[in-house]
Amino acid sequence: MRNRKASMMAPTRSDPDALPHALQRLAKASLHDPAHPRRTPLPFVPVARAMASLQLLKHQGASRPEQAMTAALALPMVMFREEAAREATALGAAVYQQFLGLCADWVDGLTELGQDMGTLRQVNTVTKYVDEESNLALRGVALMTAQVTAVARLMENVQVNVAWLIGRHATPPAG
Amino acid sequence: MTVQLHLAHSSMFIGAGVVAGGPYRCVESFPTASAIAEDAWVQNAFFICMNPLIPEAGPKVPRLLEIAQQTAADRMIDPLHHLKKARLYIFTGSEDKVVDSAVVETTRAFYMGLGVEPDNILFDNTVPAGHALLTTNPEDNPIAANEPPYLNRWSNPTMQSWQILDHIYGGLTPPDGPPRGRLMAFDQRPFFGGDSRASMSRIGYVYVPLPTKKNVRPRVHVALHGCKQGASYVNLINGLPDKANSPPYGNRYVTTTGYNEIADANDIVVLYPQVEGIDDGRTQNPEGCWDWWGYSSPDAAAPDYYSQHAIQIRAIHAMLLSLGATA
Numbered sequence: 439m440r441n442r443k444a445s446m447m448a449p450t451r452s453d454p455d456a457l458p459h460a461l462q463r464l465a466k467a468s469l470h471d472p473a474h475p476r477r478t479p480l481p482f483v484p485v486a487r488a489m490a491s492l493q494l495l496k497h498q499g500a501s502r503p504e505q506a507m508t509a510a511l512a513l514p515m516v517m518f519r520e521e522a523a524r525e526a527t528a529l530g531a532a533v534y535q536q537f538l539g540l541c542a543d544w545v546d547g548l549t550e551l552g553q554d555m556g557t558l559r560q561v562n563t564v565t566k567y568v569d570e571e572s573n574l575a576l577r578g579v580a581l582m583t584a585q586v587t588a589v590a591r592l593m594e595n596v597q598v599n600v601a602w603l604i605g606r607h608a609t610p611p612a613g
Numbered sequence: 614m615t616v617q618l619h620l621a622h623s624s625m626f627i628g629a630g631v632v633a634g635g636p637y638r639c640v641e642s643f644p645t646a647s648a649i650a651e652d653a654w655v656q657n658a659f660f661i662c663m664n665p666l667i668p669e670a671g672p673k674v675p676r677l678l679e680i681a682q683q684t685a686a687d688r689m690i691d692p693l694h695h696l697k698k699a700r701l702y703i704f705t706g707s708e709d710k711v712v713d714s715a716v717v718e719t720t721r722a723f724y725m726g727l728g729v730e731p732d733n734i735l736f737d738n739t740v741p742a743g744h745a746l747l748t749t750n751p752e753d754n755p756i757a758a759n760e761p762p763y764l765n766r767w768s769n770p771t772m773q774s775w776q777i778l779d780h781i782y783g784g785l786t787p788p789d790g791p792p793r794g795r796l797m798a799f800d801q802r803p804f805f806g807g808d809s810r811a812s813m814s815r816i817g818y819v820y821v822p823l824p825t826k827k828n829v830r831p832r833v834h835v836a837l838h839g840c841k842q843g844a845s846y847v848n849l850i851n852g853l854p855d856k857a858n859s860p861p862y863g864n865r866y867v868t869t870t871g872y873n874e875i876a877d878a879n880d881i882v883v884l885y886p887q888v889e890g891i892d893d894g895r896t897q898n899p900e901g902c903w904d905w906w907g908y909s910s911p912d913a914a915a916p917d918y919y920s921q922h923a924i925q926i927r928a929i930h931a932m933l934l935s936l937g938a939t940a
Binding site: 476496497500501504505508525528529532533536591594595596598599601602603605606 | 642643645646647648649652653656657659660661664665666667669670673893894895
């Protein structure tokens with residue numbers, strides 16, 4: 439990705455061959471490239487994206503039922519054990535702590551963003567104004583993305599740990 | 614990775630320094646996490662071997678001991694009796710939020726379960742450090758940070774690398790100034806065949822000290838960098854390498870962590886093999902980590918990352934042989 443920012447040091451492009459060369463690169467990207475066999479030609483990108491989503495569904499379909507099955511089969515054997523109850527309580531507390539951490543990140547991120555939005559900077563050109571406003575918007579999106587990713591990770595963490603803990607109680611390791 | 618390399622070729626090493634690392638084949642703790650093997654290994658890596666929500670959800674030593682014993686019986690690693698006299702430095706910062714200290718404690722328990730003499734293990738979990746190798750450099754991160762380049766400064770007057778090597782080798786001479794030897798770059802590709810599956814960089818480094826004593830055969834220490842610490846690692850922004858702005862963290866690992874200084878004073882050659890971030894659909898290693906969960910294995914269902922057959926371990930072994938190392 440070429441970033442074309444408002445920095446004083448950002449190079450301009452004015453050579454007459456720039457557009458024809460860019461169009462050549464576009465045409466080349468539309469064909470199969472033997473040097474990058476995993477890169478999908480542009481016309482087939484929608485198909486590749488759909489395939490990627492299907493692959494994720496397939497992987498999730500392989501993980502979640504497996505973990506649920508492990509937990510479900512073991513649950514009757516462990517649900518009345520004192521140790522299991524203690525671990526469940528500790529797990530709940532750990533999840534709550536991580537949830538509070540996520541909330542703290544959210545508050546910190548919004549505070550920092552708000553402070554930056556309220557900081558009066560000098561702007562002499564429209565270019566710089568647009569750049570600064572875009573940066574703020576992008577940082578908001580980045581904060582949102584980081585939070586969503588962290589929540590997804592915590593959910594996966596809980597799923598894997600619960601299945602592992604319950605399954606292990608049902609079949610304790612040797613030794 | 615350090616633990617996998619150590620066990621794979623334990624006859625070659627007199628010890629190992631493990632900074633914030635989990636036990637051998639940790640990701641195979643809960644193989645039924647997914648019906649798809651590579652998913653199971655990654656889920657184990659994240660949620661059991663790095664961040665179990667509670668210590669009880671971490672790796673279990675008896676299972677990993679069984680696995681190690683079976684691997685040795687299958688002759689995929691050196692016989693485990695070589696480990697009995699091994700000297701181990703195992704460290705976890707009490708503020709580490711990347712690899713939980715409870716996991717690193719199982720690394721100690723794992724080695725003890727293999728029969729390593731307790732007096733040979735220096736285990737330290739008392740320093741309020743984040744996930745990092747500790748230095749005395751003023752430009753490095755504060756002690757409790759959990760951020761790249763994962764080099765934090767502590768108040769101790771010596772580098773952590775000096776403590777690691779002093780524990781492993783014993784009785785080392787403290788450095789008396791800047792290193793006088795030569796830091797050399799070398800082409801790593803002949804050692805891994807240029808295969809992108811290895812996720813190894815084109816260039817590796819080796820520090821060769823000026824000999825301090827005549828007729829002394831130098832020792833070789835392998836310094837494995839951590840995730841995001843390789844010389845050519847470039848941070849990702851929105852999934853793309855930020856080549857315009859990323860500082861070369863790896864040079865800091867190779868030149869500022871103190872290994873060269875302590876090596877210089879004690880006739881130790883330091884080998885710095887390098888991996889780099891690759892995430893191309895074939896090799897999933899975006900953060901440039903050494904392989905401890907199987908991304909470099911040709912067959913995810915039958916991984917080999919822990920054995921003498923592993924592409925990275927084979928490469929490092931070949932580098933050691935070319936430096937004149939013997940078993």
